[in-house]
Amino acid sequence: MKEISVNRDPAELRKMLDYLGVAAFVIDVVSADEFLLAANNARHEQLTGMRLDEVAGRSVDELLTPEMVARVKANYRRCVEEKTATDYQETLDLPIGETFWQTTLVPFFDETGRVNRLLGTAYEISNQVHLELEARYQSTVMSAYLDESTDGILVVDANNQIKTWNRRFLEIWDIPEEVMVTRDGEAALQSVAEQLDDPVSFVQRVRELYCSLDEEEHGVHIQMKDGRVLERYSRGLHGCHGDYWGRIWFYRDVTELQRMTEELLHMSQTDPLTGIANRRTLMGTLEEEYRRAKRYGHHLSVLMLDLDHFKQINDRYGHATGDIVLKEFVGVVLPEIRVNDCFARMGGEEFAILLPETSLGSACRFAERLCRAVEDLTIDSPQGEIDITVSIGVAVLGDDDENPENLINRADRCLYAAKSEGRNRVRPRNDTDNCEDRMPGL
Numbered sequence: 001m002k003e004i005s006v007n008r009d010p011a012e013l014r015k016m017l018d019y020l021g022v023a024a025f026v027i028d029v030v031s032a033d034e035f036l037l038a039a040n041n042a043r044h045e046q047l048t049g050m051r052l053d054e055v056a057g058r059s060v061d062e063l064l065t066p067e068m069v070a071r072v073k074a075n076y077r078r079c080v081e082e083k084t085a086t087d088y089q090e091t092l093d094l095p096i097g098e099t100f101w102q103t104t105l106v107p108f109f110d111e112t113g114r115v116n117r118l119l120g121t122a123y124e125i126s127n128q129v130h131l132e133l134e135a136r137y138q139s140t141v142m143s144a145y146l147d148e149s150t151d152g153i154l155v156v157d158a159n160n161q162i163k164t165w166n167r168r169f170l171e172i173w174d175i176p177e178e179v180m181v182t183r184d185g186e187a188a189l190q191s192v193a194e195q196l197d198d199p200v201s202f203v204q205r206v207r208e209l210y211c212s213l214d215e216e217e218h219g220v221h222i223q224m225k226d227g228r229v230l231e232r233y234s235r236g237l238h239g240c241h242g243d244y245w246g247r248i249w250f251y252r253d254v255t256e257l258q259r260m261t262e263e264l265l266h267m268s269q270t271d272p273l274t275g276i277a278n279r280r281t282l283m284g285t286l287e288e289e290y291r292r293a294k295r296y297g298h299h300l301s302v303l304m305l306d307l308d309h310f311k312q313i314n315d316r317y318g319h320a321t322g323d324i325v326l327k328e329f330v331g332v333v334l335p336e337i338r339v340n341d342c343f344a345r346m347g348g349e350e351f352a353i354l355l356p357e358t359s360l361g362s363a364c365r366f367a368e369r370l371c372r373a374v375e376d377l378t379i380d381s382p383q384g385e386i387d388i389t390v391s392i393g394v395a396v397l398g399d400d401d402e403n404p405e406n407l408i409n410r411a412d413r414c415l416y417a418a419k420s421e422g423r424n425r426v427r428p429r430n431d432t433d434n435c436e437d438r439m440p441g442l
């Protein structure tokens, strides 16, 4: 190989090196431990800040930091010893900061065959390295997320073939291993569908989403044959230029959450002792029925019921027996209630029944029937037989009523009248349809 003489004509060598698009440098090999920078090109000068006229002929020990020297010399030595071109990546702390390089060293020999010079070319790969590090970081975070997620996650590519999935996905769905191994998206879809209550709509919706690349889905409920309920989230995956990469599916088992939500809803709507509706439910239903009755001009009646002398029962037999009485009372009334009626415990020993599509006359007749049924009831308690009676106030929605509370208040006033007139009775009586006429001022 022709020797390049930097000593004789460094300017000429420098010019040659400058034509290279990469950082280039020439190292004089003095010994296994001593290396001098003989020349560098403009790109190397620009990146390292080492001006040739200042550094030519100086040892790399002087030019670099001690730890860089150790790394750099190790590579030089390797090239010298192996007598062949050497490629490696290195990290250099330069004035411009920490940089990453892809470097190639080519050995040159003297007439005895000893390596006396190295030509180094290096191009900076900092951007690639940073991108790679970032990608590796992202993929580590993503793997951790996939592993730890309580959602079953499936990713398919632009051809709907399985790209990746997590452990939870296979816990939720029972899919044959070979389907996942072959990444057959269609087979996985069929296998999933077989586990559902309504496979046809499921498959149809999945196909729709595969066609609507931008469409997202949030929290759709899916009922499984085994009783579990899943919530599905899905969105298309797009590259930075909008190109479609595929779709990601999340499946969340919400069976327990749904059960608890239903339980809480039930608890918030019912009376725990008797299991019938509570005041809140009745008032909500009353609002709706009031609007409907007003809109269509239909009847709407309300019964307010209150057990007579209930305090005496409690005082005489104890609170626990009082509870039994309340439940027995409800047991007598319940069979009389129609589907659209609302029977609620308003509190204590006071109850209400909402009767849509019911005139005052019909409501009074119904109330009388209840009154008699309660009167006929004999309750077997640990302390012996107990007889009870109930007083009932009845009211019907009138044209003048501007809010549903009027109706309740009027029924309450009628109940008060029933109590003050001797209890165990209905007010108004069922021989009239006009409560207010019977009880002016109430």
Ligand SMILES: Nc1nc2c(ncn2[C@@H]2O[C@H](COP(=O)(O)OP(=O)(O)OP(=O)(O)O)[C@@H](O)[C@H]2O)c(=O)[nH]1
Pocket: 273, 306, 307, 308, 309, 310, 311, 312, 314, 318, 319, 320, 321, 322, 323, 326, 347, 348, 349, 419, 423
């Ligand atoms: N056992 C039981 N008693 C209750 C419950 N809620 C309220 N009470 C009792 O119901 C009684 C209601 O008494 P009062 O309001 O004086 O009415 P009353 O004795 O029925 O008299 P009148 O309504 O005038 O006939 C009180 O003793 C309350 O403690 C309950 O959930 N269980």
